[in-house]
Amino acid sequence: MRMNHVRSEINNLAGVVKKLVENYDVDFMEYDERYRSVESSFVNRKNSAQANQDFDLMYGINKEEREFTDPQKNLKSLAQFQNELMLVKHVALIESMIVNLFWCLTKMLQHSKYEMEYFSEEMNFSDSFEAASKINELTNGMMRLKKYKFWYLYETMKTIRNVVAHGDPLFVMTHRRVEKFNSKIDLIQLSSEKNECVYTKSMYPSKIHPTYDSKSKWYCCLKSDLRGLVQLNEMCLEFVEDVRSSYISYGGSNDMSTHEIYGCLSIHSQRR
Template identity: 85%
Template sequence: MSLMRMNHVRSEIKKLADVIKKLIKNYDVDFMEYDESCLSVESSFVDRKNAAQANQDYDLLYEINKEEREFTDLQKNLKSLGQFQNELMLVKHVALMESMIVNLFWCLTKMLQHSNYEKEYFSEEVNFSDSFKAASKINELTKGVMNLKKYKFWCLYETLKTIRNVVAHGDPLFVITYRRVEKFNSKINLIQLSSEKNECVHTKNMCPSKLHPTYDSKSKWYCCLKSDLHGLVQLNEMCLEFVEDVRSSYISYGKSNGMSTHEIYGCLPVNSQRR
């Protein structure tokens, strides 16, 4: 049922596009309201702090600073919410891509009656979910016709998997190279550079980050996802394009190898209907 799975994934990604639009609209409205209220009191905080300092009333100054921090907490909460929503959406998109790739490997294994792979990867005792290995096996089974690792989306998918593997376990920080961040953000603007990782074997335990980053292309960086949700639009579009490319290649491969529509859609063994 590989084509069925691809159609399902395509439908889910299109649904997520509408969800993303709604998230962005609500997020932008919340920030607009905050900015308007912030502008109305920002100068007041400055004037009150200056007056307290001039009168050397440090107790009052402390209370004003405390009040200001509480007021700006709303902005911090909004940014945290945005980052969290980016994490959730990224994990969801990667899960859909991953399931589609693994399911395609399973379907080709069944269609081509490759009993060794069926036993090794898809027996009841095995919970196979390695999309990288699945992509390699798809390339092998189709004799290079469907080499997913040659698709332009694949390098983005590798980065998405790196991020997913970290944030899905509750850690907002992940480590990747500066060059990789720049390449990824040029297509999907979601990664926020935090600090350059100190690679010195003698001092990295004392100072894990460099005080003066080099921005060298090979330098490694601690990163997190941005709070801006607009990169999700790019993520969704790139994932949908990948699904369409894989789907088209799969249909073309099936037809060129004499497979019927039922075999392509329902994942029946190639020779089962011809005996």
């Protein structure tokens, strides 16, 4: 996907994210106020039923209470799902941009070996990590994407994407990586520390008493708070702008024509 289109798509997603957050806040506040208005009544009724050991009544009260609490739980589940979808979408856009940039450079520099190896009709090349390495090579180190501050975040996002895109909400990550990622994009929720004991891990996959050691591995999921999407969108857009600026600088310093430079930003890859 061409770089200008990726930039436009991520810009458009910023408006979507803003609306998602606004709607979530309004709905959650409504459900929260609705429950708080009757919360004390449920507490008193349950205390009375408990004192009288009326368990049938207790069951009925709990069932009635869930009518007030379930909408909040469902809303949180929906928010987590939206976080998954938006992360997958952003990763796909960045991935496509990197691979297409590699294709463009291969074409412009007439690198027939790479064109045959990666972009022949039989190939469906999509490895953005490999593409980034080749971009660095083709530009003689002027576009070292893996040295950008965003790359660490992108590696983490790719790990998450590869799991949640296949329907599994849980992924494994070190505590240190989660903390570092969340300091920039607050999206990951620690669930439980993974049991690394070779004797009991199959029986007890999680540790009862977590260590919180920086190297400890954790089962994680994405949070049910949508505000992290704002940071995700901003960081992705910043990366696209940085790559675009670096590419234009590279083209200008290597005597590429304006048509060549801006053509790569605008055209679709012709790969099959």
